[in-house]
Amino acid sequence: MLTLLRQELYKQIHGKFYIGWGMIMFIFAMLIGWASNKYHIMSGETYMTRLSGSIQIILIAMIVFASTIISNEFSSGTIKNLLSRQYSRMQVFISKLITILLMYIYLIVVTFISTFIGRMIFFNSGNIIWKQLGTNLGAYSLFLLLIASAALLISNIAKSSGAAIGIGVAFIFAAQIISTLLQILISHYNWLKWNPFNFINVNNQLTMNGMDKMTLLSNNQMIIGTILYSILFIFVAGFIFKKT
Secondary structure (H helix, E strand, C coil), X not given: CHXXXXXXXXXXXXXXXXXXXXXXXXXXXXXXXXXXXXXXXXXXXXXXXXXXXXXXXXXXXXXXXXXXXXXHHHHHCCHHHHHCCCCCXXXXXXXXXXXXXHHHHHHXXXXXXXXXXXXXHHCCCCCCCHHHHHHHHHHHHXXXXXXXXXXXXXXXXXXXXXXXXXXXXXXXXXXXXXXXXXXXXXXXXXXHHHCHHHHHHHHHHHHCCCCHHHHXXXXXXXXXXXXXXXXXXXXXXXXXXXXX
């Protein structure tokens, strides 16, 4: 397992994701810092607490990564080399999951450092509100867990990274529209509050007041439901990968 993980990390470090998205996060943080300072878009404190607004970019990057990390093995034919060794399919699958987690941590660290540098360059002040930052990161991490696990499942079913990427990114930008439509349906059919689409509101509910009146779920129900659906998606994706 450790050998598999080292191989995965080696591929990512020497691949486009590690360098390319890291550079994108740094450039984005600098641009937002410059624009915020010049046009007074946000204060230094808000800039730091929101990680320069880069979380949406991280979500897109991770959906792309989760959607392609397995499907690319099939499209390039390298999956045969992996499975011809002593590793089981589940070991390969688990190593992919750990790699996804490590790449997410990597992007968070790069974004935090980039945002901190941006604050020093473009703002005279700006303390970090750690509690708010933690809440934001936790909420978006749960949202990403749900969407990335769904993207992983779709890419395993369709064997198409493009379909998974398209659906995952669409959910990010269409979340508000879906939420509004669901609010109408849930108000008439209470049991619909447990459908997985309602849980894409997890980041909004944990960072905004009043969302529980729309989702009809408490914060704890929203968190537990998001985790359970994510586990289910990952389990099914792993089962499909094992049987493919």
